[in-house]
Amino acid sequence: MSDKTIAFIGTGNMSYAIIGGMVKNGFNANNIIATNRNQEKLAKVAADFKVKTTSDNNEALRDADVIVLSVKPQMMGDLCKSFQESGVDFSDKLFISVAAGLTVKRLREMLGQDVKMIRCMPNTPSLLGRGVSGLYGAGETPSEHEFVQQVFECTGIVVWVEQESQINDIIAVTGSSPAYFFLFMEAIEEKAKALGFNDADARRLVQQTALGAAEMALSQPDITISQLRSNVTSKGGTTHAAVEHLKDKGLTQTVADAMDACITRAQQMEQEL
Numbered sequence: 031m032s033d034k035t036i037a038f039i040g041t042g043n044m045s046y047a048i049i050g051g052m053v054k055n056g057f058n059a060n061n062i063i064a065t066n067r068n069q070e071k072l073a074k075v076a077a078d079f080k081v082k083t084t085s086d087n088n089e090a091l092r093d094a095d096v097i098v099l100s101v102k103p104q105m106m107g108d109l110c111k112s113f114q115e116s117g118v119d120f121s122d123k124l125f126i127s128v129a130a131g132l133t134v135k136r137l138r139e140m141l142g143q144d145v146k147m148i149r150c151m152p153n154t155p156s157l158l159g160r161g162v163s164g165l166y167g168a169g170e171t172p173s174e175h176e177f178v179q180q181v182f183e184c185t186g187i188v189v190w191v192e193q194e195s196q197i198n199d200i201i202a203v204t205g206s207s208p209a210y211f212f213l214f215m216e217a218i219e220e221k222a223k224a225l226g227f228n229d230a231d232a233r234r235l236v237q238q239t240a241l242g243a244a245e246m247a248l249s250q251p252d253i254t255i256s257q258l259r260s261n262v263t264s265k266g267g268t269t270h271a272a273v274e275h276l277k278d279k280g281l282t283q284t285v286a287d288a289m290d291a292c293i294t295r296a297q298q299m300e301q302e303l
């Protein structure tokens with residue numbers, strides 16, 4: 031593993047998950063700096079992963095080779111302005127942005143320089159090494175490309191996209207989609223409670239079933255997901271009744287429409303921010 035130092039600017043949910051995945055997968059915690067304005071969040075990431083922490087973004091900018099911009103998109107303008115005013119020479123540093131809805135062009139405008147910039151669209155299962163990261167690069171060297179690949183492979187699987195616009199597709203398919211699965215799990219959990227299961231059992235039943243279904247798909251790559259579904263569905267049986275109801279109610283189209291809404295929102299943010 032490279033000895034480059036990497037700083038996460040704005041260590042909230044997403045960067046906490048990436049840092050956790052990196053440390054659990056052997057990345058040297060001494061080479062990771064986490065920043066946040068919030069001291070409690072910094073104390074937690076320091077305690078959990080033994081990384082360096084600071085509330086001074088400029089110190090992290092100065093000390094790191096690779097800078098991960100991970101504040102909310104709406105906060106990015108102010109952050110980049112503070113970097114411009116910091117007096118730190120960051121012209122040779124590699125930037126990675128995990129923000130939705132901010133293009134490389136816009137980020138470079140915000141930073142006031144044509145810095146090397148990789149856009150990454152991770153997801154929160156990165157914390158467990160079960161993440162997916164979509165990557166799009168602009169101007170990085172082969173060794174930087176390799177470094178970024180290694181970092182995000184610590185957190186799960188990685189896919190490079192050729193067009194920057196595909197980052198918005200990745201948001202719909204993997205960045206936001208843990209929430210779709212959680213919504214589905216919430217719906218089953220809620221109904222389980224309505225059927226009389228206590229809270230703890232409702233939670234255990236739904237999470238174990240979701241995990242089991244995902245592991246069945248993962249462990250049997252030669253069997254289509256559709257076939258796995260079919261294997262549960264006895265002709266004229268109970269699953270058939272439930273699945274037909276979901277189909278009649280338009281689940282497949284609803285999911286496709288939701289993913290389009292996700293992409294449209296990312297495109298709108300590109301115009302707004």
Ligand SMILES: NC(=O)C1=CN([C@@H]2O[C@H](COP(=O)(O)OP(=O)(O)OC[C@H]3O[C@@H](n4cnc5c(N)ncnc54)[C@H](O)[C@@H]3O)[C@@H](O)[C@H]2O)C=CC1
Pocket residue numbers: 039040041042043044045065066067068071087100101102103105109128129130151152153154205206
């Ligand atoms: N949460 C997710 O599932 C995903 C989030 N993202 C992207 O990751 C970025 C961060 O999202 P989250 O982690 O969910 O947000 P978050 O709100 O949990 O984390 C951002 C953190 O930045 C801190 N912060 C804000 N301004 C700061 C500043 N100037 N200096 C230092 N710290 C500052 C806040 O205190 C906060 O803890 C966003 O741009 C989002 O688009 C991308 C993929 C998935």
Ligand SMILES: O=C(O)[C@@H]1CCC=N1
Pocket residue numbers: 130201205206
């Ligand atoms: O909701 C959001 O905007 C971010 C990007 C992908 C997941 N969370």
